[in-house]
Amino acid sequence: MKLKGLFLVALACGITAFAVDSAAQQSRAGASEGGISPEMLAEISKGYKGTSSDKAIRNALAGTSIGVLAVNSENAAMIDTHFSDKVLTKGITDQKSSGRCWLFTGLNVLRAKMIDRYDLPSFEFSQNYLFFYDQLEKANLFLQGVIDTRELPFDDRKVDWLFSNPLSDGGQFTGVSNLIMKYGVMPSEAMPETFSSNNTSQMAMLLKLKLREDGLRLRDAYSAAVDKNLSGRKKASAIAEADRKLAQMKTDMLSEIYRMLVLCLGEPPVEFEWARCGKEGEIVSKEKYTPKGFYEKYLGENLEDNYVMIMNDPCREYGKVYEIDYDRHVYDGHNWLYVNLPVDRIKEIAIASIKDNTAMYFSCDVGKFLSRTNGTLDLANFDYESLMGVTFGMDKKERVMTHASGSSHAMTLIAVDIDKESGKPCKWMVENSWGPSAGYKGCLIMTDEWFNEYMFRLVAEKKYVPADVLEMLEGTPERLPAWDPMFLPEE
Numbered sequence: 001m002k003l004k005g006l007f008l009v010a011l012a013c014g015i016t017a018f019a020v021d022s023a024a025q026q027s028r029a030g031a032s033e034g035g036i037s038p039e040m041l042a043e044i045s046k047g048y049k050g051t052s053s054d055k056a057i058r059n060a061l062a063g064t065s066i067g068v069l070a071v072n073s074e075n076a077a078m079i080d081t082h083f084s085d086k087v088l089t090k091g092i093t094d095q096k097s098s099g100r101c102w103l104f105t106g107l108n109v110l111r112a113k114m115i116d117r118y119d120l121p122s123f124e125f126s127q128n129y130l131f132f133y134d135q136l137e138k139a140n141l142f143l144q145g146v147i148d149t150r151e152l153p154f155d156d157r158k159v160d161w162l163f164s165n166p167l168s169d170g171g172q173f174t175g176v177s178n179l180i181m182k183y184g185v186m187p188s189e190a191m192p193e194t195f196s197s198n199n200t201s202q203m204a205m206l207l208k209l210k211l212r213e214d215g216l217r218l219r220d221a222y223s224a225a226v227d228k229n230l231s232g233r234k235k236a237s238a239i240a241e242a243d244r245k246l247a248q249m250k251t252d253m254l255s256e257i258y259r260m261l262v263l264c265l266g267e268p269p270v271e272f273e274w275a276r277c278g279k280e281g282e283i284v285s286k287e288k289y290t291p292k293g294f295y296e297k298y299l300g301e302n303l304e305d306n307y308v309m310i311m312n313d314p315c316r317e318y319g320k321v322y323e324i325d326y327d328r329h330v331y332d333g334h335n336w337l338y339v340n341l342p343v344d345r346i347k348e349i350a351i352a353s354i355k356d357n358t359a360m361y362f363s364c365d366v367g368k369f370l371s372r373t374n375g376t377l378d379l380a381n382f383d384y385e386s387l388m389g390v391t392f393g394m395d396k397k398e399r400v401m402t403h404a405s406g407s408s409h410a411m412t413l414i415a416v417d418i419d420k421e422s423g424k425p426c427k428w429m430v431e432n433s434w435g436p437s438a439g440y441k442g443c444l445i446m447t448d449e450w451f452n453e454y455m456f457r458l459v460a461e462k463k464y465v466p467a468d469v470l471e472m473l474e475g476t477p478e479r480l481p482a483w484d485p486m487f488l489p490e491e
């Protein structure tokens with residue numbers, strides 16, 4: 001019986017081994033069926049014909065960029081720079097090698113108001129001042145986020161997202177509004193730019209490295225303080241004590257971050273003196289201000305209540321309100337919340353604002369069909385299809401769905417040219433933050449067709465927004481995850 005039993009076991013093992021080997025062979029066969037076989041490669045290689053045209057393009061591409069060869073010479077003439085309606089602005093800012101377009105854009109909207117309201121010869125807010133607090137607040141947002149998710153496993157999607165994005169220099173309008181309402185503003189000369197504010201990459205690398213280390217320390221401290229086997233009152237007491245410890249640890253960690261920011265950006269002044277000058281350079285007034293006092297005196301509007309965030313996201317239902325989790329700069333501030341509208345309705349709002357001499361926060365996919373030579377955004381600027389001999393047929397929705405397009409850069413929308421016969425816009429202009437020599441005198445001009453395809457976000461004052469759109473904002477927003485590709489911070 002024992003021998004018979006051993007025989008049966010051996011037979012079973014043999015069958016099992018055969019089955020496993022057979023499954024492995026099938027798996028390899030399946031993999032080979034999906035791979036590129038020699039026969040398939042022979043078929044694929046016929047895509048290159050080797051014609052005289054192919055050879056000429058290949059030779060040209062060997063030493064020249066695609067962007068140069070794809071320039072559409074039939075569209076090379078400078079676009080008409082006349083605009084029927086334009087907001088009064090003065091001067092062009094420069095974010096240098098930083099991702100602070102969102103901050104420059106938000107402050108440029110207010111700068112236009114400041115110059116117009118007080119008839120200033122020129123003016124610029126300190127971007128460095130608000131950037132200091134932006135980085136400090138984002139550090140707190142990350143550390144508190146780690147504390148809030150302390151009981152989730154490390155491979156949880158939200159925990160992974162936090163450690164992947166502890167801090168950045170990108171952002172959006174709610175960051176501008178929350179920071180200004182909390183910390184105020186000041187003229188650029190009160191806290192000027194530094195090398196690190198203009199060139200953020202090395203500072204950001206060190207801040208993120210330190211924050212990730214701090215995040216691990218917070219999670220480890222909680223795990224060590226709260227025994228998984230505890231229950232009832234003992235567990236509640238342990239959690240309360242651990243939370244008190246984590247709060248103190250976070251304060252100590254932020255103190256180190258504050259020191260690093262001061263070393264790189266300077267320490268924000270709590271008070272400063274500013275001389276307001278007239279058109280001829282004469283001093284109109286000279287006073288001392290706090291940052292919040294300065295804002296209240298010269299602008300004073302409630303940025304958190306007076307503006308509406310609007311988006312054209314063709315992947316989601318129009319007429320609905322959406323909120324993006326963790327898409328904020330300040331932990332106790334507001335997430336990015338927007339109403340999704342068709343592009344034609346957004347144009348109506350934009351035109352009303354421009355006609356009333358009010359600039360707007362605007363963002364788009366700026367890298368698509370951008371001619372840096374003349375500062376135009378035009379679908380006809382480049383003919384990639386003729387160069388490569390293929391078609392690129394995705395529409396806006398399909399590009400967003402496949403990660404081929406999304407909002408990447410914020411600028412200040414300041415002008416529109418409306419056709420007299422049709423009454424419809426034919427082109428638009430934005431004030432950029434790449435310096436006065438970039439584009440068309442520091443601005444970019446976009447065709448209306450380009451606007452349709454690559455415009456994504458607009459922030460407008462409520463008085464320019466129709467009543468039915470304001471009513472949409474009264475509904476409960478649909479909450480979207482922080483890692484949705486449509487809502488990466490603008491740089």
